[in-house]
Amino acid sequence: MEIAKLADLLLRGTGETLYMTLLSTFLAYVIGLPVGIILNITDKDGICPNRGINTVLGVIVNIIRSIPFIILLVAIIPVTRFIVGTSIGSTATIVPLTAAAGPFVARMVESSIKEVDAGVIEAAQSMGASPLQIIFKVLIPEAKPSLIVGSTIAITTILGYSTMAGFVGGGGLGSIAINYGYYRYQTDIMMVTVVLLVVVVQLFQEIGMRITRKTDKRIN
Amino acid sequence: MSVVRIENLSKTFHTANGDVQALRNIDLSIEEGDIFGIIGLSGAGKSTLVRCINFLEIPTEGTVYFENNDLKSLTHKELLRARQSMGMIFQGFNLLEQRTAIKNICFPLEISGVDKKSAEKRARELLDIVGLRDRERSYPSQLSGGQKQRVAIARALATNPKVLLCDEATSALDPNTTRSILALLKEINRTMGVTVIIITHEMSVIEQICNRVAVIDKSRIVEEGNVKDIFANPQSDMAKQLILPKNAIHSLDDYKAVRIVFDGLSSYEPVIANLIMECNVPVNIMYANTKDVNGTAAGEMIIQVPDTAINKVNAYFDRIGIKYKEEM
Numbered sequence: 001m002e003i004a005k006l007a008d009l010l011l012r013g014t015g016e017t018l019y020m021t022l023l024s025t026f027l028a029y030v031i032g033l034p035v036g037i038i039l040n041i042t043d044k045d046g047i048c049p050n051r052g053i054n055t056v057l058g059v060i061v062n063i064i065r066s067i068p069f070i071i072l073l074v075a076i077i078p079v080t081r082f083i084v085g086t087s088i089g090s091t092a093t094i095v096p097l098t099a100a101a102g103p104f105v106a107r108m109v110e111s112s113i114k115e116v117d118a119g120v121i122e123a124a125q126s127m128g129a130s131p132l133q134i135i136f137k138v139l140i141p142e143a144k145p146s147l148i149v150g151s152t153i154a155i156t157t158i159l160g161y162s163t164m165a166g167f168v169g170g171g172g173l174g175s176i177a178i179n180y181g182y183y184r185y186q187t188d189i190m191m192v193t194v195v196l197l198v199v200v201v202q203l204f205q206e207i208g209m210r211i212t213r214k215t216d217k218r219i220n
Numbered sequence: 221m222s223v224v225r226i227e228n229l230s231k232t233f234h235t236a237n238g239d240v241q242a243l244r245n246i247d248l249s250i251e252e253g254d255i256f257g258i259i260g261l262s263g264a265g266k267s268t269l270v271r272c273i274n275f276l277e278i279p280t281e282g283t284v285y286f287e288n289n290d291l292k293s294l295t296h297k298e299l300l301r302a303r304q305s306m307g308m309i310f311q312g313f314n315l316l317e318q319r320t321a322i323k324n325i326c327f328p329l330e331i332s333g334v335d336k337k338s339a340e341k342r343a344r345e346l347l348d349i350v351g352l353r354d355r356e357r358s359y360p361s362q363l364s365g366g367q368k369q370r371v372a373i374a375r376a377l378a379t380n381p382k383v384l385l386c387d388e389a390t391s392a393l394d395p396n397t398t399r400s401i402l403a404l405l406k407e408i409n410r411t412m413g414v415t416v417i418i419i420t421h422e423m424s425v426i427e428q429i430c431n432r433v434a435v436i437d438k439s440r441i442v443e444e445g446n447v448k449d450i451f452a453n454p455q456s457d458m459a460k461q462l463i464l465p466k467n468a469i470h471s472l473d474d475y476k477a478v479r480i481v482f483d484g485l486s487s488y489e490p491v492i493a494n495l496i497m498e499c500n501v502p503v504n505i506m507y508a509n510t511k512d513v514n515g516t517a518a519g520e521m522i523i524q525v526p527d528t529a530i531n532k533v534n535a536y537f538d539r540i541g542i543k544y545k546e547e548m
Contacts, residue, residue, distance in 0.1 A: 128332070
């Protein structure tokens with residue numbers, strides 16, 4: 001293959017991967033952030049203990065998390081078709097990615113919020129803060145550095161998932177690696193895509209860590 | 221008028237290992253302007269008691285009145301508003317780590333819906349009061365323990381509460397810092413008229429600033445009254461254990477041990493020297509723990525005097541107005 005064509009292919013692949021990863025991460029947080037917070041506050045030690053809600057949500061999250069991504073990818077094809085109109089291409093991959101990452105993000109958010117010192121929450125309660133005020137003025141701001149670390153982990157995990165989608169026509173660097181490297185034995189192209197993936201992961205990790213260091217006021 | 225009145229309060233925790241009764245039949249009345257101490261060993265139930273006062277813990281039985289309102293009868297909204305009239309500080313300070321000192325102090329004001337500008341103005345006044353004007357932009361991680369507690373005090377006072385609850389507020393601080401924090405609390409009580417309720421396991425805290433004290437032992441209040449009276453003449457075993465020196469009293473034949481308490485006598489009066497000269501008795505000091513508090517003597521001593529001279533000695537103490545008690 002000519003260099004120009006290859007470069008174009010890889011560039012498009014990287015763009016698709018970033019598009020899938022970032023949009024899925026965003027949507028996963030749209031679902032996972034509230035679910036994680038609800039899981040935390042409805043826990044028996046939370047600010048609004050509610051065993052029913054906590055158990056039901058917990059079970060749903062666990063069920064989705066136990067399904068291997070590659071199975072989920074295929075299993076929800078009808079849903080994907082319904083939402084996007086097709087089951088191939090990078091936009092279609094966003095549906096299973098979001099479905100798999102949402103519960104994962106929810107657990108990450110839950111554990112980040114659990115790190116907030118119970119004493120600080122008690123102090124807010126002693127000042128007459130309502131549960132909503134505690135969520136928005138205490139839990140989220142105090143957990144922010146941990147939430148950012150979590151989102152870095154989430155984004156790299158989702159990036160990994162997105163490459164798997166290459167097996168079912170998902171697009172992005174993953175499908176390039178599979179189509180050229182696996183099906184056509186072009187190991188060199190596969191190696192290049194892997195290197196590109198490593199670079200992207202490194203980039204996200206570094207950016208995430210930098211933002212965390214900047215926002216966390218506990219480290220001085 | 222009592223600000224906080226507790227009637228027949230009990231609290232039971234249901235745990236996996238069975239029920240634990242943390243408080244039994246507590247009756248207390250805390251008057252406006254008091255600095256009220258609640259002292260006991262760890263596990264006695266004092267932290268639970270202070271949390272019952274602002275309903276962070278809901279009593280299993282009994283009633284808590286805050287400004288004559290039964291807290292149990294309030295709606296959730298009314299309870300949140302009542303809590304805004306009760307500041308609270310903690311052993312672990314519990315500041316918001318991601319907020320600066322001034323933003324921490326603004327926090328309760330934000331909650332009660334005060335606009336940002338007036339909140340910051342009020343926060344600066346409070347930073348002045350607690351002596352941290354120059355640290356308003358510092359984060360808690362940049363402050364020392366004493367400074368953190370000062371920020372916490374300022375935060376607790378932001379909404380002009382009637383009552384300040386202190387849960388072991390000085391237990392994590394060194395003795396010097398403890399003294400300065402207690403002095404600040406006393407100052408706040410005097411100038412702002414805030415009733416202060418202090419939970420502690422240290423008698424020295426009670427001695428330094430409280431006017432009234434309740435001694436709590438095994439979930440019950442075993443003794444309650446003016447600090448001076450209880451300090452001079454503790455009745456309950458727990459109060460004795462907390463107040464009296466340990467192992468200091470061995471009575472010798474023909475000798476009597478007498479415990480004397482200094483509270484309010486001039487520290488410039490040489491009490492023991494005068495006793496020796498006036499009564500012409502040999503005095504043996506077994507134990508002494510006295511200090512000068514702004515020109516008055518505070519603390520206690522255990523002395524031994526001969527049996528034969530005890531009446532003379534007691535008469536001398538009566539005359540100069542010092543509290544004493546023969547130990548054995």
